[in-house]
Amino acid sequence: xxxxxxxxxxxxxxxxxxxxxxxxxxxxxxxxxxxxxxxxxxxxxxxxxxxxxxxxxxxxxxxxxxxxxxxxxxxxxxxxxxxxxxxxxxxxxxxxxxxxxxxxxxxxxxxxxxxxxxxxxxxxxxxxxxxxxxxxxxxxxxxxxxxxxxxxxxxxxxxxxxxxxxxxxxxxxxxxxxxxxxxxxxxxxxxxxxxx
Amino acid sequence: xxxxxxxxxxxxxxxxxxxxxxxxxxxxxxxxxxxxxxxxxxxxxxxxxxxxxxxxxxxxxxxxxxxxxxxxxxxxxxxxxxxxxxxxxxxxxxxxxxxxxxxxxxxxxxxxxxxxxxxxxxxxxxxxxxxxxxxxxxxxxxxxxxxxxxxxxxxxxxxxxxxxxxxxxxxxxxxxxxxxxxxxxxxxxxxxxxxxxxxxxxxxxxxxxxxxxxxxxxxxxxxxxxxxxxxxxxxxxxxxxxxxxxxxxxxxxxxxxxxxxxxxxxxxxxxxxxxxxxxxxxxxxxxxxxxxxxxxxxxxxxxxxxxxxxxxxxxxxxxxxxxx
Numbered sequence: 001x002x003x004x005x006x007x008x009x010x011x012x013x014x015x016x017x018x019x020x021x022x023x024x025x026x027x028x029x030x031x032x033x034x035x036x037x038x039x040x041x042x043x044x045x046x047x048x049x050x051x052x053x054x055x056x057x058x059x060x061x062x063x064x065x066x067x068x069x070x071x072x073x074x075x076x077x078x079x080x081x082x083x084x085x086x087x088x089x090x091x092x093x094x095x096x097x098x099x100x101x102x103x104x105x106x107x108x109x110x111x112x113x114x115x116x117x118x119x120x121x122x123x124x125x126x127x128x129x130x131x132x133x134x135x136x137x138x139x140x141x142x143x144x145x146x147x148x149x150x151x152x153x154x155x156x157x158x159x160x161x162x163x164x165x166x167x168x169x170x171x172x173x174x175x176x177x178x179x180x181x182x183x184x185x186x187x188x189x190x191x192x193x194x195x196x
Numbered sequence: 197x198x199x200x201x202x203x204x205x206x207x208x209x210x211x212x213x214x215x216x217x218x219x220x221x222x223x224x225x226x227x228x229x230x231x232x233x234x235x236x237x238x239x240x241x242x243x244x245x246x247x248x249x250x251x252x253x254x255x256x257x258x259x260x261x262x263x264x265x266x267x268x269x270x271x272x273x274x275x276x277x278x279x280x281x282x283x284x285x286x287x288x289x290x291x292x293x294x295x296x297x298x299x300x301x302x303x304x305x306x307x308x309x310x311x312x313x314x315x316x317x318x319x320x321x322x323x324x325x326x327x328x329x330x331x332x333x334x335x336x337x338x339x340x341x342x343x344x345x346x347x348x349x350x351x352x353x354x355x356x357x358x359x360x361x362x363x364x365x366x367x368x369x370x371x372x373x374x375x376x377x378x379x380x381x382x383x384x385x386x387x388x389x390x391x392x393x394x395x396x397x398x399x400x401x402x403x404x405x406x407x408x409x410x411x412x413x414x415x416x417x418x419x420x421x422x423x424x425x426x427x428x429x430x431x432x433x434x435x436x437x438x439x440x441x442x443x444x445x446x447x448x449x450x451x452x453x454x455x456x457x458x459x460x461x462x463x464x465x466x467x468x469x470x471x472x473x474x475x476x477x478x479x480x481x482x483x484x485x486x487x488x489x490x491x492x493x494x495x496x497x498x499x500x501x502x503x504x505x506x507x508x509x510x511x512x513x514x515x516x517x518x519x520x
Binding site: 040043044047048051052054055056060064065066069072073076077080136138139142153154157158160185188189192 | 199200202203204206207208215216218219221222223225226320322341378409410413415417
């Protein structure tokens with residue numbers, strides 16, 4: 001132990017150790033537990049870690065970058081406020097996904113209706129093997145679906161979740177998720193036929 | 197390929213988009229202290245205490261060449277009327293706060309815009325921004341595949357050259373040709389041909405923009421509303437006669453014009469006297485009802501007569517002048 005005027009206080013040592021611990025690879029459960037205990041630093045790292053997934057999930061449902069950003073940010077704010085109620089820290093990802101889906105659906109309901117939609121040209125031109133027109137038709141048909149339909153399709157075909165996980169993310173029974181998915185696919189096919 | 201597989205492929209393309217910085221929009225809402233470098237009231241008190249110690253310490257030294265009085269005047273009080281209450285010395289302490297001269301701003305090129313106060317439409321157009329300089333003018337369009345629509349921008353927007361780019365009402369760069377943009381607004385019905393002056397590139401279709409929602413996935417939210425000032429109704433400024441001089445700076449924050457308190461660094465919304473308007477340019481200016489420029493963006497003014505409340509700042513005048 002060092003002595004004299006250069007001795008660091010015990011608190012400074014603890015603080016340094018805490019920062020080092022946060023800056024190294026903390027696993028998800030530790031981060032969630034720290035965040036649940038009120039650590040904004042730990043929660044910031046969860047945002048860095050899971051923000052992109054959350055944002056892309058919201059964008060897949062909402063089809064708007066502005067709305068997706070709103071929804072992703074609102075998701076994390078809700079998560080922060082509800083964290084004390086999360087008993088099992090290992091359930092963080094599923095729990096956050098459920099909040100994100102709910103928030104995206106709410107965002108779509110509250111936001112202005114979309115009257116014009118132009119498919120993104122960069123994305124459309126990214127893969128010449130699939131006809132641009134087909135992709136635009138699919139995009140147009142997908143956008144015409146209800147937010148609930150887009151949510152169930154996104155969970156199943158974008159996140160590749162199995163039906164029990166889809167049901168959990170939507171907060172509905174398995175049978176309900178199954179029928180919702182079936183009906184959403186039906187409506188997508190109908191919408192595809194209706195695209196001029 | 198099945199619909200399911202096509203959908204998988206369509207949605208997987210979303211991964212190519214740039215994810216915006218989410219932290220900036222989340223952390224201020226968490227309701228906890230986050231480590232930030234900013235001037236807090238306690239820091240101000242500590243700074244004043246330290247300054248007093250230094251000043252008094254110097255004053256007590258017999259060999260000092262700096263008389264104490266030389267450190268005493270506060271710039272912000274220089275024009276205060278006798279008997280008028282003034283801002284706390286700590287807030288007026290920075291001696292450089294008298295003014296910061298704006299640097300020479302590049303000249304903004306005019307683009308086709310709507311008149312001030314136009315109503316915006318609520319559609320959303322997504323695509324790639326294009327731009328050109330036909331005959332020395334400027335035109336921008338949004339492009340999707342082979343379809344192009346000329347863009348009419350909100351009042352206050354402009355362009356800069358070399359390279360060509362769109363700038364917002366306060367002169368900030370918003371987007372460049374090639375950027376992926378989401379624009380709020382609305383298209384003219386197909387049966388209404390645009391006027392040639394609204395369509396300098398002769399594209400035949402026009403989208404009237406009410407605001408720039410995102411650029412390359414990053415939130416922008418800049419529209420004409422950015423320059424809209426909240427002004428007081430007549431007969432609601434009785435409190436102005438008792439206001440003190442406050443150090444303020446006009447800033448663009450969260451896509452709208454606000455004022456920054458020089459004393460604390462806090463940025464707040466402001467209400468202005470009736471007839472005040474904001475005008476775009478290299479730096480946005482606030483102009484009173486007679487056309488006189490009273491504030492310029494980025495220039496500190498320690499002589500603003502204003503009432504500071506928890507919810508905002510009520511601007512009443514400057515130096516000894518109070519607007520009705």
